[in-house]
Amino acid sequence: MAKIISVTNQKGGVGKTTSCVNLASYVADAGNRVLIIDLDPQGNACTSVGVEVEKGKPTIYEVLLGEITIQESVYKSVQNNLDVIPSTVDLAGAEVDLVYVENREKVLLEALKQIKDNYDYIFIDCPPSLGLLTVNALTATDTIIIPIQCEYFALVGLGQLMNTVRLIKKHLNPNIEIEGVLLTMKDNRSNLVSQVSEEIKKYFGSKVFETYIPRNIRLAEAPSHGMPILLYDSRSKGAIAYKSLSEEFLKRQ
DSSP: OOEEEEEOOSSSSSSHHHHHHHHHHHHHHTTOOEEEEEOSTTOHHHHTTTOOOOTTSOOHHHHHTTSSOGGGGOEEOSSTTEEEEOOOGGGGGHHHHTTTSTTGGGHHHHHHTTTGGGOSEEEEEOOSSOSHHHHHHHHHOSEEEEEEESSHHHHTTHHHHHHHHHHHHHHTOTTOEEEEEEEESBOTTOHHHHHHHHHHHHHHGGGBOSOOOBOOHHHHHGGGGTOOHHHHOTTSHHHHHHHHHHHHHHHHO
């Protein structure tokens, strides 16, 4: 049965999708059956693994509305052992569409029960908000990974995220835990980066991954080619960092 991991941070631009896609890619490369669920209406996770969705084709949006089964929404990615359930901009309407649905916070949880046995790991790329889509992900998840950019403003709003996780744990998902905190876009030449890193480590302790993700142009280029960094440039600094992260992640399991 799959372990479900949500990659989440309500602040945009912290490397959330990049981290979700590339960690999933390396975990799949290690021989695990992996599924990425793109729960962000921007749809960047699915395009990052070579899946472009034509209009009218099944996505996670139709699954949440109960129009199709979750099995019908699974696509093969460009990589072996790595499947994806895509999203499109239509998903932005799900926040409104689900308002009147009974047990609306548990729609994704119920859908995932149908395919949990097909995978070892399921990674959910959450939208950069704490709305109903993210609540669905956190209700369905076993653990969360929080990517944090190494800058001052990244700390702002972190308390809000942790408060949301506490509320989810109290009311909807008593088993949710923090898998780890990932420092992204790290530039060791900056004193501020070091200070922010220390603050995060002080707050989260051993939950902070030892591996950090450096700024790397190859990581930024890979999605436009529809490939995870493993396939695009496995010798780049970004690829080496995500490979190291995957090894640390799997060791924790």
